[in-house]
Amino acid sequence: MTSAVLSQRPPIQRRRRQRSVLPGFGLTMGYTIFYLSLIVLLPLAALIVRPWELGLSGFIAKVTEPSVLASLKLSFGAALIAAVINAVFGLLVAWILVRYPFPGRRLVDALVDLPFALPTAVAGIALAALYSPKNGWLGKPLKDVFDIEIAYTPLGVILAMTFIGLPFVVRTLQPVLQEIDRDTEEAAATLGARNWQTFFFVIMPALLPAWFTGFALAFARAVGEYGSIIFIAGNKPMVSEIAPVKILQKLEQYDYAGAAAIGVVMLGASFLIILAINLAQRLMAKP
């Protein structure tokens, strides 16, 4: 089918296409579809097919158990909060890294990537050690002075999600910030714009699409996170149990279909939210 489409194109375009460094469209497209099917679609299809052996009512019963609902609420709620925190502070970090040359900038730049590279369990153990209300460097003073407990509460979940999501916002914003011409800002200034006006009406519109992408990535990563969270969440039913832990519990009972049911709900909800973010991004980018 792809070759039929190709042959209808005017010859000049064909020649241009052939000059591409990778072999023809038919081959690369075929490869793309095969690769995506193997790596993404097939496992997802296996997941989506699984829970229906329960029947629709069984499926609904599984995912509306009070503790499952509570865990889904926590997973998505905390991921949303963590993504908002990362969107705000990630913008700040990206701005500073791009706009201000300062000693050690390269080092700070490399630090941003660490949450990518660190095994998540290590991150979770480190965070739990730091924020333990009994003997953590930060956790103990926070508890003693402000009576705030972070480890082993839902706050711990948000903390871990914020940690692992940071690089996504910074790394998507950085190249865009670099691209924005200083001249435009200067032009805005000469035309009488105040700093805040330049920021909101000149810089922000250019940044918004990348900002939304970073937000969506950080959010998606946080929803799927497991390794670091279980060490700091406390995993109390109805309080600080994330949805992936509920999935694990179903598996421990050899309830594969029940586990897949929660997985499908998470997948569907993530898909809808990311789709909504992408649509919003498209709308913002239009004018």
Place this chain on the structure above:
Amino acid sequence: MKSFWKNLTTALAAVGLFSAASAAELLNVSYDPTRELYKQVNEVFAAKWKAETGEDLTINQSHGGSGKQARSVIDGLEADVLTLALAYDIDEVGQKTGYFPADWQARLPDNSAPYTSTIVFVVRKGNPFGIKDWGDLTKSGIQVITPNPKTSGGARWNFLAAWAWALKQPGGSEDTAKAYIAELYKHVPVLDTGARGSTTTFAQRGIGDVFLSWENEAHLIQAEFGAGEFEIIVPSVSILAEPPVTLVDSIVDRHGTRAVAEAYLKFLYTPEAQEIVAKNFYRPRDQAVAAKYAAQFPAIPLVTIADFGGWSSAQQKFFADGGVFDQIYQPGQQ
């Protein structure tokens, strides 16, 4: 390049022939805390097997959460022998795969459990809260550390031991036991997914006043952190934890390892292996060895899983979705 492939295939063929001729390999799929135990057992058994048959024996070990290990075998991990934390997990493997008969637990002595353990309390230096028995765990202000019984095999023993104690109290009934369990889990600030995670929470993070632990893990904590840091408290009643072992018939027949796998499991019951068992703080089955290490293992009245009607009914009643454990966390049920 061509000669490289040729060399590789020759080498592979040589290894293949070699292993067919005079070497055997076993895979023992086990749970987390048995890593050190089986390392020592395997060394002794491999030497013994070599002396008896002249065959080189390599025993590979795989460790992880008991339920996770069982699922791996169900999904195709080729275990010659299974040595898991709960009979329930082995039952599930048998039912889902048909690899071995349903009466597997009757094939070896002592319910196929060559060593046992029980649940004890670990408290901090000097036992500052005077914890002596299960009843002390629900005193106001006490925090208890135990993993989530829905994800941890070990935590299920903790839960059942607490339940058994509550039932035995004067006027004890299902209702009072449930009330006690509900109160007990209100004192649990962190529910880790596995026993090792809870050990870290209690010993390293400093969370909680009492840690409900396998007896062998409790001794390991003492050894790891120095005997002065933590004390072991033996409650008035506990549960006999029987981690069972079995041969995986279909797989040993396919691998041609039935003879060596059977010998391996029988070896676990010999005085030689039982000594290793006791040194790793598991309770030995062999009377003579048990007598020798009596000081290490205080006698406690122990209930068994049979008192709960076996694993499948205990699982159904307490830990399945909607079971007692779920009920105590549902609002309006307490």
